Amino acid sequence: MTDQTPALRLxxxxxxxxxxxxxxxxxxxxxxxxxxxxxxxxxxxxxxxMKVLGGIYDPDEGQIFIEEQPTVMTSPMQAKxxxxxxxxxxxxxxxxxxxxxxxxxxxxxLKSLGRVDWAKLYSQTDxxxxxxxxxFNAKTRVGDLSIANQQMVEIARALTVDPRAVIFDxxxxxxTDAEKVVLFDVIADLQAKGVGIIYISHRMEEIFKITDRISxxxxxxxxxxxxxxxxNEDEVTQLMIGRSLDLSRNASHHELGDIALEVRGLSCGDxxxxxxxxxxxxxxLGFYGLVGAGRTxxxxxxxxxxxxxxxxxxxNGQEVRISSPIDAISHGISLVPEDRKGQGLVLGMNCRxxxxxxxxxxxxxxxxxxxxxxxxxxxxxxxxxxxRTPGWRQTVGNLSGGNQQKIVIGxxxxxxxxxxxxxxPTRGIDVGSKSEIHNLIRDLAAQGYAVIVISSxxxxxxxxxxxxxxxxxxxxxxxFTSEEVxxxxxxxxxxxxxxxxxx
Amino acid sequence: MAExxxxxxxxxxxxxxxxxxxxxxxxxxxxxxxxxxxIDNISGVIRSSAILGVMALGxxxxxxxxxxxxxxxxxxxxxxxxxxxxxxKLGPALAIPAMFGMTLALGAFIGxxxxxxxxxxxxxxxxxxxxxxxxxxxxxxxxxxxxxxxAGTWFSVFGQGRVMGIPVPILIFALLAVxxxxxxxxxxxxxxxxxxxxxxxxxxxxxxxxxxxxxxxxLISAFCVATAGLLQASRSxxxxxxxxxxxxxxxxxxxxxxxxxxxxxxGTIFKTVIGVLILGFIQNGLLLVGLExxxxxxxxxxxxxxxxxxxxxxxxxxxxxxxx
Numbered sequence: 112m113t114d115q116t117p118a119l120r121l122x123x124x125x126x127x128x129x130x131x132x133x134x135x136x137x138x139x140x141x142x143x144x145x146x147x148x149x150x151x152x153x154x155x156x157x158x159x160x161m162k163v164l165g166g167i168y169d170p171d172e173g174q175i176f177i178e179e180q181p182t183v184m185t186s187p188m189q190a191k192x193x194x195x196x197x198x199x200x201x202x203x204x205x206x207x208x209x210x211x212x213x214x215x216x217x218x219x220x221l222k223s224l225g226r227v228d229w230a231k232l233y234s235q236t237d238x239x240x241x242x243x244x245x246x247f248n249a250k251t252r253v254g255d256l257s258i259a260n261q262q263m264v265e266i267a268r269a270l271t272v273d274p275r276a277v278i279f280d281x282x283x284x285x286x287t288d289a290e291k292v293v294l295f296d297v298i299a300d301l302q303a304k305g306v307g308i309i310y311i312s313h314r315m316e317e318i319f320k321i322t323d324r325i326s327x328x329x330x331x332x333x334x335x336x337x338x339x340x341x342x343n344e345d346e347v348t349q350l351m352i353g354r355s356l357d358l359s360r361n362a363s364h365h366e367l368g369d370i371a372l373e374v375r376g377l378s379c380g381d382x383x384x385x386x387x388x389x390x391x392x393x394x395x396l397g398f399y400g401l402v403g404a405g406r407t408x409x410x411x412x413x414x415x416x417x418x419x420x421x422x423x424x425x426x427n428g429q430e431v432r433i434s435s436p437i438d439a440i441s442h443g444i445s446l447v448p449e450d451r452k453g454q455g456l457v458l459g460m461n462c463r464x465x466x467x468x469x470x471x472x473x474x475x476x477x478x479x480x481x482x483x484x485x486x487x488x489x490x491x492x493x494x495x496x497x498x499r500t501p502g503w504r505q506t507v508g509n510l511s512g513g514n515q516q517k518i519v520i521g522x523x524x525x526x527x528x529x530x531x532x533x534x535x536p537t538r539g540i541d542v543g544s545k546s547e548i549h550n551l552i553r554d555l556a557a558q559g560y561a562v563i564v565i566s567s568x569x570x571x572x573x574x575x576x577x578x579x580x581x582x583x584x585x586x587x588x589x590x591f592t593s594e595e596v597x598x599x600x601x602x603x604x605x606x607x608x609x610x611x612x613x614x
Numbered sequence: 615m616a617e618x619x620x621x622x623x624x625x626x627x628x629x630x631x632x633x634x635x636x637x638x639x640x641x642x643x644x645x646x647x648x649x650x651x652x653i654d655n656i657s658g659v660i661r662s663s664a665i666l667g668v669m670a671l672g673x674x675x676x677x678x679x680x681x682x683x684x685x686x687x688x689x690x691x692x693x694x695x696x697x698x699x700x701x702x703k704l705g706p707a708l709a710i711p712a713m714f715g716m717t718l719a720l721g722a723f724i725g726x727x728x729x730x731x732x733x734x735x736x737x738x739x740x741x742x743x744x745x746x747x748x749x750x751x752x753x754x755x756x757x758x759x760x761x762x763x764x765a766g767t768w769f770s771v772f773g774q775g776r777v778m779g780i781p782v783p784i785l786i787f788a789l790l791a792v793x794x795x796x797x798x799x800x801x802x803x804x805x806x807x808x809x810x811x812x813x814x815x816x817x818x819x820x821x822x823x824x825x826x827x828x829x830x831x832x833l834i835s836a837f838c839v840a841t842a843g844l845l846q847a848s849r850s851x852x853x854x855x856x857x858x859x860x861x862x863x864x865x866x867x868x869x870x871x872x873x874x875x876x877x878x879x880x881g882t883i884f885k886t887v888i889g890v891l892i893l894g895f896i897q898n899g900l901l902l903v904g905l906e907x908x909x910x911x912x913x914x915x916x917x918x919x920x921x922x923x924x925x926x927x928x929x930x931x932x933x934x935x936x937x938x
Contacts, residue, residue, distance in 0.1 A: 416818075440821040454819045457812035459879045468809055469820040471802040479800040522820070 116178050118143045118307030119164075119195065119276040124173035126159055128509075133159040135331040136173070141276055141307035146298060148318045148339070149311045151328035152351055152513065152541035157311055160328070161278060165190050165197055177275055194275035198265050198282055206254030211236035213253050214268045239267045243297055259290035266297055276307040283317060284539060285402075295321050313541050315344045327351050352543035367577075368392030370428070371561035372444075372530045374413070377422030382408040383585040386422070390530065390561045395552060397576030398565040400605045405585040406565045407449050410532045414446040415439040426529065440469055443529030447519050447536065449565075451512070455519040458508035462500050463489040465507050466522045492521030497547065513544030520551070531555065534565045549575050569598060583607040635921070636892050643899035650902050657781070663894035664783035665690075665842045665849075666861060667887065670868045671794050672838030674886045675831040677869050678798070680811035680878025681728055681735035683832065685720075685742035686839050686865055690858030692750045693717045693843025698759035698853055706769040714840045720746060721836020722829070729828035743862065750855050760852035773849025783845050790841065794834070795883035807831060811878025867914060868893050871921045892917075 119141040126134040134156045141147045151157050162168045164175065166184030175182050177193055184190050187197060204213050211232050212219070220228040220235065236249035245263050247256060253264060262282060269277055279298070283291050298321060301308060310322055318325060319339060327334040327350040334350050373389040383405035390396040398406045411417045413424060415433040423430050426442055433439045439446070448454035456465050467474055467485045474484040489503045496517040500510055507518060516536070523531060536552065537545040552575050556562050566572045572579055579591045581604035588604040644651045669686050676683040693713055700709035724742055728735045761767065775782040798804040809817040810827045818824050846857055872889030874881025896917060897910050905913070 414819075435823075436819060436821040437823065446819065448819050453813070454815050457809050457816050457879065459812045460808060464805060464808075468805070468817075468822070471805050475802060479796070480802055480805060 115142055117141060117176070118145075118178065118305075119309075120176040120179065121160070121164070122174050122176065124160065124163055124175075125171045126163055126168055127171055133331050134163070134170070137328065137331070137333045138173075139326050139333060139336070141309055143275075143305040143307050144302050145324065146302055146308045146310055146322045148322040148325040149309055149328070150313075150318065150325055150347060150351055151334075152511075152543040155328040155351070155511075155541070156331040157328055158511075159331075161197070161280065161311070164195060164278070191269075191272055194272060195278070196269035196272065196274045196276070197278045197280065198262070198269060199280050204253045204261055204264060206252070208253060209249065210240070210247060210251050210253055210256075210264055210267075211249035213264055214239065214271060216268075218271070236267070239270050242270070242300070243267060244293070257290075258285045259287070259293070262286070262294065263297070274301075274306050276309065277301060278309040278311070280311045281313070281539065282310075283312065283314060287401075291317070313539075313545070315347070315542070318347070319344070348542055351541070352546075365393055365557055367394050368559060371426065372413070372563075373425040373428075374409075375423045375425065377409065377412065377424065378420050379408060379412050379417055380420055381585065382417075383582075386587050388580050388587065388590065390563055392559050392561050393556050394577045395556045395562045395564055395575050397572040397579040398563065398582060399567075399569065399572045399579055399601060400582035402567060403584075404582040404605065406582055407534055410446055410534050410563070410565060413439065413532065414444060440526065443527075445523035445526050445528035445531050447516075447523050447531070447533040449534040449538070451515055451519060451538070455522075456507050456515060458506070460507060461504050462493075462498070462507055462510070462518055463503035465518055466492060466525060468522065469526055488525050489521075492525055495524075496521050496551065511541075513540045513548075516540055516544070516548065520548070524555070528560070530561045530563065532563045532565070535567065536564060537566075537568070537571060545571075569601065572601075573598070581605050633888060636888055636895075639892065639896060639899070643895070643902070647899070647902045650899055655898070655902075657784070659894045659898045660784050660787075660891070661781045663890050664781075664787040665845050666864055666868065666894070667787045667890040668790055668838050668842040668845065669835075669861065670865045670872075670886050670890050671790055671883060672835035673865050673869050674872070674874060674881055674883055675794070675798065675807060675834045676735075677866075677874045677876065678811045678878060678881045679807045679828055679831040680814060681828060681831070682739055682866070682876070683724070683835050684736070684739040684862045684866070685724060685746055686835065687858040687861035687863075688743045688747040688750065689717060689720055689836065689839045690843050690846065690861060691853075691855055692720070692746050692753075693840050694847045694853045694857050695750050695754050695759050695855060697844060697847045698761060698851075699754070701761050701767070701769055701847075702763075706767055710844060713843065714837070717840035717843065718833060718836050721832045721834075721839070724836075725829035725832030728832065729825040732825075747855075747859075754855055756855065758852065758854050764851045770848055770851060773845050773847070773851075783849070786841065786845065790838070791883055791887050794838075798883055803827070803830065808879055811880075813879070864893065864914075867918045871918060873921075 117140045122138045124134050124137045137156065137160055149157055149160070159168065163170045164184060165187045166189055167187065175184060177195065182193055205216070208216070214236055215232060220231040222228045233249040240247070240249065243263055243266065245260060247260055253261060256264065282294060286294060298308060310318070312318055322339050324336055325339055325342065325347055326336040327347065329351060337347065337350070368391055370389045371392050375387055377386045378384045386409055388396065398409070400406050408417060412419050413433065415435045415438050418434070424433060425431070431442055433442065433444070452458060457468070463485055466489055471480060474481050474488070476484070486503060492498070493500070498514050498517045498521065500514060507515060510518070520533070533552065536548050540548070549571070552562055552564060556577070564572065564575055573596065577593055579593070579596055579601065581588045581591065581601055583605050584607060588607065591601065649655055669690060673683050673686060696716055697709050697713035700712050703709070704712065720742070724738060727733045727738045761769065764770070772782055772786070777785055798807065806817065806822050806827045809820065809822055810824050814824055847853060868889040869881065869886050870876065870889070871892055872881060872885035872887070874886065893914065897914065900910050900913055901907065
């Protein structure tokens with residue numbers, strides 16, 4: 112391997128932004144036929160490094176080599192022409208166009224007079240799709256495909272050139288386990304063809320399953336490269352965050368208080384039916400289920416974003432009517448929503464203003480918003496949640512995912528809620544911030560908050576919950592205490608196999 | 615150290631580029647024609663920009679809230695005609711509040727359609743541009759309006775008076791700019807306007823009544839239009855039905871020139887005032903250097919496109935970018 116020419120080599124990359132040294136002399140090499148994991152906490156510089164590689168940012172210092180040829184990247188298109196292709200976390204496909212049109216968008220094969228050569232387009236596309244072993248064809252409308260298959264289209268798009276290096280950025284974020292297997296097969300194929308692969312992910316199991324080497328960034332600095340076969344999760348985590356991560360079960364040892372929130376027979380059309388549960392002060396209630404099982408919809412109903420078709424919501428034993436988020440907030444319910452960027456934050460606004468948004472009416476001195484009161488709240492929760500930002504004036508859109516999520520959590524904690532609902536607390540968040548957020552959720556319960564955590568990640572649900580509600584297709588299948596729950600019984604419950612049938 | 619100062623100059627330009635451009639224009643015109651910086655010329659430009667400026671203040675709220683208002687020009691004609699007509703029928707003391715009431719009702723109607731019914735603001739206000747024009751013509755019967763006894767009324771004070779030597783329209787524009795700037799930048803309501811325009815869904819998830827906020831922005835816009843109509847009527851003491859025609863685009867130009875994003879969520883009253891002044895001074899400067907009056911429409915367009923381009927370039931950090 113040492114004799115080979117590296118597929119891609121970055122040397123001494125430095126990139127500074129006003130007030131931040133985002134990349135501080137990062138060097139790193141990808142060999143042909145290697146799957147190389149790039150890991151680091153949010154804000155460690157992974158995204159910036161990839162933007163430098165894709166020509167979106169010019170590096171202040173340093174050099175990029177493709178097969179040892181020094182190369183200046185000016186745009187993602189040009190990077191692709193040089194054989195460096197990105198498969199992004201967020202898909203960028205045109206739903207209304209066919210698979211073939213999406214794959215060759217911008218470079219459709221043409222006949223005379225600028226007419227599209229459809230026959231050639233479809234045959235070229237099908238040739239690529241064949242190598243990917245997918246169950247759809249060139250003429251399928253992209254909007255009709257599952258997320259996983261759409262990702263395959265993105266990958267197919269990468270294969271229209273002869274890539275030297277392919278960068279996967281959190282490719283499994285929205286894939287099911289079965290879909291992941293297909294993706295890993297494709298990666299293995301690329302690997303066999305001698306393509307160098309950079310694999311960015313926060314998911315340790317995947318990293319250890321498919322990568323050859325792991326490079327770690329921390330605070331914009333290169334921290335080292337490990338051979339995957341010679342290391343373990345602990346060592347990688349320590350390199351990333353400087354300590355190890357605890358994912359053990361974590362039920363409350365303190366006394367639970369009264370029931371804070373109770374839901375009886377709650378239904379909302381076809382989304383969920385006859386849902387019953389309660390959560391006590393000091394308790395973390397986990398909601399686990401597949402995407403589409405109705406968990407988020409229940410949270411949205413409790414928060415007044417949807418009208419229930421039947422059922423009751425009781426707070427502290429009293430039935431309440433909640434017909435808008437304003438009602439929910441006034442009853443002491445807070446929701447940290449699933450979609451951080453779409454629902455949680457105004458990305459163009461600064462950190463402080465985002466955090467104080469729901470209570471800005473109460474932070475006034477005379478007719479005006481009180482700067483002092485706002486900054487006091489921001490400072491308090493910045494310290495409490497260890498939010499890393501140059502200052503409150505920083506635009507939220509410029510923060511890393513983990514810090515953005517902490518802003519959203521801070522926003523709702525500062526409301527001092529009776530019930531805190533957190534939907535997918537750590538989606539797209541690095542392992543360090545993840546454990547901080549888990550600890551935070553446990554701390555909140557210990558302080559007497561009633562917390563509901565909705566998650567699609569089993570280790571997370573098992574780690575933070577005192578009780579777990581398993582949902583399948585709009586129904587509560589079973590409720591587990593943290594003593595009785597096992598991974599098997601949980602998986603069966605969310606797949607629609609009831610405990611009775613198993614027993 | 616040198617690098618740091620280079621960066622802070624860059625970020626200063628990105629934030630205050632419009633102010634820098636303004637200074638460059640002023641210096642350029644001043645060098646070309648001495649008269650440009652004469653006190654009476656400057657005061658004249660500001661006074662003639664005041665009516666446009668007052669309207670632009672209101673539209674700034676609408677645009678930051680994520681919507682458009684193309685009805686302000688024809689709404690201003692309506693206000694002007696109504697207040698002139700009622701002046702002779704009811705006297706100025708009643709005519710002015712009556713006109714404000716009617717204009718605010720129009721604003722409330724638009725605010726209801728865009729805010730509560732969630733109709734597209736471009737379509738609604740474009741339709742209202744035409745509908746209000748029709749309303750004005752119906753009201754006036756197509757006739758010009760004139761105040762009969764121009765000497766025997768105090769009504770002219772708003773458009774023609776001076777307080778401590780300063781023309782009243784400039785004072786009203788300045789006062790309104792200060793008040794609305796405080797409302798936008800310092801009050802909870804102002805914060806909500808930014809939130810609703812920046813990310814409406816996130817605003818809803820934060821318990822902000824999106825519909826009511828949008829409704830209020832149109833009410834503020836209508837209030838500004840009514841004020842502009844009062845200034846216009848008082849200045850000319852008589853008017854055609856089409857006095858505000860085309861002003862909606864000039865107003866929008868001033869707001870964009872000031873750097874408010876048409877996508878909502880950004881902009882300030884201060885920047886809009888700068889935008890209004892740039893527009894006014896450029897048109898004045900072009901006249902002074904001897905350019906054909908009608909050609910300024912073309913130049914105005916070029917300036918707007920340049921402003922938008924520079925704004926986007928500053929955000930991207932590049933003059934030209936292959937990706938949007």
